[in-house]
Amino acid sequence: MKKILLQLDCDPLASVFDAVTAYDAGADVVLQYGNVTTENVVDLVYGVMFTRGGDKLKYSAIFIGGSNVSRASEILDVVKKTFFGNVRNSVMFDPSGCNTTAAAAVAKMTKACDVKGQKVVVLAGTGPVGQRAAAMFAMEGAKVVVTSRKFEKAQAAAEEIKATFGLEVQPFAAFDDESTTEALKGAVAALCTGAPGVTLIREPLWKANPSLKVLGDVNAVPPMGVEGMKSSYNGEVIEGKVMLGSMGIGGLKMRVHRTCIERLFERNDALFDAQSILEIAKELS
Amino acid sequence: MKKILLQLDCDPLASVFDAVTAYDAGADVVLQYGNVTTENVVDLVYGVMFTRGGDKLKYSAIFIGGSNVSRASEILDVVKKTFFGNVRNSVMFDPSGCNTTAAAAVAKMTKACDVKGQKVVVLAGTGPVGQRAAAMFAMEGAKVVVTSRKFEKAQAAAEEIKATFGLEVQPFAAFDDESTTEALKGAVAALCTGAPGVTLIREPLWKANPSLKVLGDVNAVPPMGVEGMKSSYNGEVIEGKVMLGSMGIGGLKMRVHRTCIERLFERNDALFDAQSILEIAKELS
Amino acid sequence: MKKILLQLDCDPLASVFDAVTAYDAGADVVLQYGNVTTENVVDLVYGVMFTRGGDKLKYSAIFIGGSNVSRASEILDVVKKTFFGNVRNSVMFDPSGCNTTAAAAVAKMTKACDVKGQKVVVLAGTGPVGQRAAAMFAMEGAKVVVTSRKFEKAQAAAEEIKATFGLEVQPFAAFDDESTTEALKGAVAALCTGAPGVTLIREPLWKANPSLKVLGDVNAVPPMGVEGMKSSYNGEVIEGKVMLGSMGIGGLKMRVHRTCIERLFERNDALFDAQSILEIAKELS
Incomplete structure (x- = not known):
């Protein structure tokens, strides 16, 4: 089953950097979305929540990027609220890196x-x-x-x-x-x-x-x-x-980024934000 | 040769659900297009009609989705008129599922x-x-x-x-x-x-x-x-x-959706709309 | 390492024709971008310049297409200026074919x-x-x-x-x-x-x-x-x-197009524009 990363980006054009890095980290498919808002993101997230059931949910994950960190934070909040019970996907939050x-x-x-x-x-x-x-x-x-x-x-x-x-x-x-x-x-x-x-x-x-x-x-x-x-x-x-x-x-940053993406697909309920990304950076440094 | 699905969606952001389902049904590449209109769709369709000739036309297919069924119907009409002779691709019509x-x-x-x-x-x-x-x-x-x-x-x-x-x-x-x-x-x-x-x-x-x-x-x-x-x-x-x-x-619906996508790539002139999708659902139920 | 082609297109919807042709020429991933301008293209190009270092830069390349040749030329100029030293990617320029x-x-x-x-x-x-x-x-x-x-x-x-x-x-x-x-x-x-x-x-x-x-x-x-x-x-x-x-x-045109795409990934500093594309056409004709 293909590892699909849903790339959510508030900028008009979703980041090339994040997409290339995701492919290099082993994602099979990156679905790139720019112009993501707190309104339109819910349907996008449903698209990964409701397509692969049970223990296959982990093959779909979400990356929240873009240049505007505060807007990205609002997106993260909506994504978290959209999940329920075990119907959820792993998420990495790294706008502007x-x-x-x-x-x-x-x-x-x-x-x-x-x-x-x-x-x-x-x-x-x-x-x-x-x-x-x-x-x-x-x-x-x-x-x-x-x-x-x-x-x-x-x-x-x-x-x-x-x-x-x-x-x-x-x-x-x-x-x-x-x-x-x-x-x-x-x-x-x-x-x-x-x-x-x-x-x-x-x-x-x-x-x-x-x-x-x-x-x-x-x-x-x-x-x-x-x-x-x-x-x-x-x-x-x-x-x-x-x-x-x-x-x-920057060398470590790239390895941290790729490692997070890899690990997104190991379970369906990981959240890589400040604390967990720091843990990975310490592990790799 | 890669199986390429052209995803045509009238919504600003093309459906994640339809893209993930297409990949799970064996499409190698999904080219996602949102904001599709009766005006801009012709060039998109030319892009699958004129890139792979003869018996390789079947490796490119079209999915028409989106939340607005009547606009999607207009897109389907234009797509059908754009084809000529045997220069055509298989099409699945399933806006809003x-x-x-x-x-x-x-x-x-x-x-x-x-x-x-x-x-x-x-x-x-x-x-x-x-x-x-x-x-x-x-x-x-x-x-x-x-x-x-x-x-x-x-x-x-x-x-x-x-x-x-x-x-x-x-x-x-x-x-x-x-x-x-x-x-x-x-x-x-x-x-x-x-x-x-x-x-x-x-x-x-x-x-x-x-x-x-x-x-x-x-x-x-x-x-x-x-x-x-x-x-x-x-x-x-x-x-x-x-x-x-x-x-x-819903369980049968997902299997029907995936089976239709699979079969799109078996020939270059299939049209999966109400009647043919019902036939597949009966076959699978 | 996946061969990634960054497709830059000034039209609102990036060309399907160019994407399908790129996949048929062996690109593993095509990152499609429409609405590309001289302003927003720089960050897109950074995304391929700064993700894969050294001798792996050649696995990312750029295709400049779209229906408007003069706007595409301006994009090409900006792309060239964005590169520096050996931090560059191969580019093919073929708007409107x-x-x-x-x-x-x-x-x-x-x-x-x-x-x-x-x-x-x-x-x-x-x-x-x-x-x-x-x-x-x-x-x-x-x-x-x-x-x-x-x-x-x-x-x-x-x-x-x-x-x-x-x-x-x-x-x-x-x-x-x-x-x-x-x-x-x-x-x-x-x-x-x-x-x-x-x-x-x-x-x-x-x-x-x-x-x-x-x-x-x-x-x-x-x-x-x-x-x-x-x-x-x-x-x-x-x-x-x-x-x-x-x-x-047209038959030769398609072979030339595919051959250029293939060769983009052989080095990181090729530029396929009029003269070099003519050389390839002569070689293949």
Whole structure:
């Protein structure tokens, strides 16, 4: 029986990236749907719920992607409510690659340095990847600080993390060398999740920080969020700090993505969202 | 050579249900098209007519689905006119599952009870499934009564059945216990094809009817069209009547759907519409 | 690893013809995208550039089709600019089948008659197939004349050919027997690429022309562009002239199309456009 993945995407054109990755992970067929809304998604989901019964339900699974994470979250809510009893399919939630990217970064960084009970800073952590990375560090027992140039934005992100994951993180305004130095004070790990091409930590700052053990950066476009970072860094130690660039993180991200897709088809009730994707990333890292 | 099914759907997003079912029936590739219109369908059909010549034409086939049966009918008309000579592909017509659902119900009911020359009632038979079930009972030689709460609606349905299938059925207004009792008087079979959750025959009525031998109900959402019916009934005999609920009918419907898809690829000039789908349902029931 | 073809089409519904042909040429998966624009195409292309690294990039390729050749050309330009270094995928450009049709006609005609240094006329050569055929004849060293009923249109086509391919062709107004006779004077080959059902060369004209050795016609709908031509002619000699009708040309066109698709997956940096498609047509003819 063919493994069919239903790709739900709120963008007008469903992601090519997600489709190719699904095929590479062993899906036999990807049914691509763009323009998915909370209204039209129900019939799409019925189409996988009601075509293959009993223990064959697991051969149909759902991937929720797209560039807009909050709309994708609404889709996920509707999908969950559409299922009933054992009439359900496994689901992976990864719009904008937010979960797989965050999980790969957090898994690599926590492997390089035990964060339990320690301070971890997610710089410019207000977007989808940043929020999820912050939540995942908190799941690992870290005391997480989320920064933004404006305190209000950091606070809003902290509230969203609280609402989505039930986890506490501390908002902090880091807008210049002084405030960034303050943000990083005593931290063992710092991850930059800002916009491409924006430097968040100048080189002298992280080199002068004695507590920092690992630095990560998901930015692929120079200049890097961590000045002195290279995309290709994958655990190199610079001035005593383990360095993880976007390609170093990206390799694991791809393996995490593919592994999640593979495992979707092992049962009919899996949900791969932040926590479970982090578990897989830790297992693979 | 891959078996390619061209899925034509007038809805904005082509049905997942129909695509999954097609793959399960052995199609290698389903080309899904939503937003199909009588204007844009011609080029789509050319795409299967002119790519594989001669005896390989049969490896491309067409499925016409979608939620709007009348628009789908217009598509079917254009598809038929686009073909010429032996340059044609096999076609299955099943928007809203109307043909496969009706055929499964009629095949099961006529197997349980010979309807030739007998009175059969299709209650709330004005929609796509009801009209097609009524026509199929008439094809089997029954004297068919189609009811609606309003006589005008029943009459309009009878006229549409006449126009589409060239078959006569009798319209009847059944809106309360008395008129429903009158409608069922002398009937050997009654099928409910009404809206989900609307009771059409109260329990005392069918139990008190001496001629009724089989009762069918395509409604999956309680309360049932036939009070006392269970979705799971698949030939159980209650008070001397054979009972067929939506799941009992649905199992055959799925097999009919898959079998039609399989057979599309055996020749290049098959047309699976009401009559031929009923034949397959009878063969499989 | 599955061979994935990304089908980019500016029309609202991506071509069925191109998808079926791609599957028949050995593509394992065709990701069909309609409504492609110069804006949304970049993310689509990233989806094949960044999913399979290194020597596996060749398992993803791009087909640019659709009915509008000039919009497709803009898409091609953006696709080329999106690639960088060796991070690229092979591309085939064939909107409206313009390259494969022109290449098949030119390959068959130049095989029937050496055109190097000779006069060749493309009648009604202002559309996509005509312009490309004219350019291809010029690539083969012919002195090419492109006709239209109005000189301005022929001139505009000549300028477009110059701009696109850097090749010189001569515009000429052929609107009646006299001007058509003049256009064909001394020519060894004439190809009609006009609208379906429009006669461009009346029978007495080509029969009376002593220099003409081969006549081609891509028109499939009678009356033919070359009066007396049959669609099925595939090299028949009539009054000393080799005759090539639309089906004769079409058979090679299909083989060229499929061969290009096959070869897309042999490397990650092929570009199949006019010149390279002509080379393949000559190889296969």
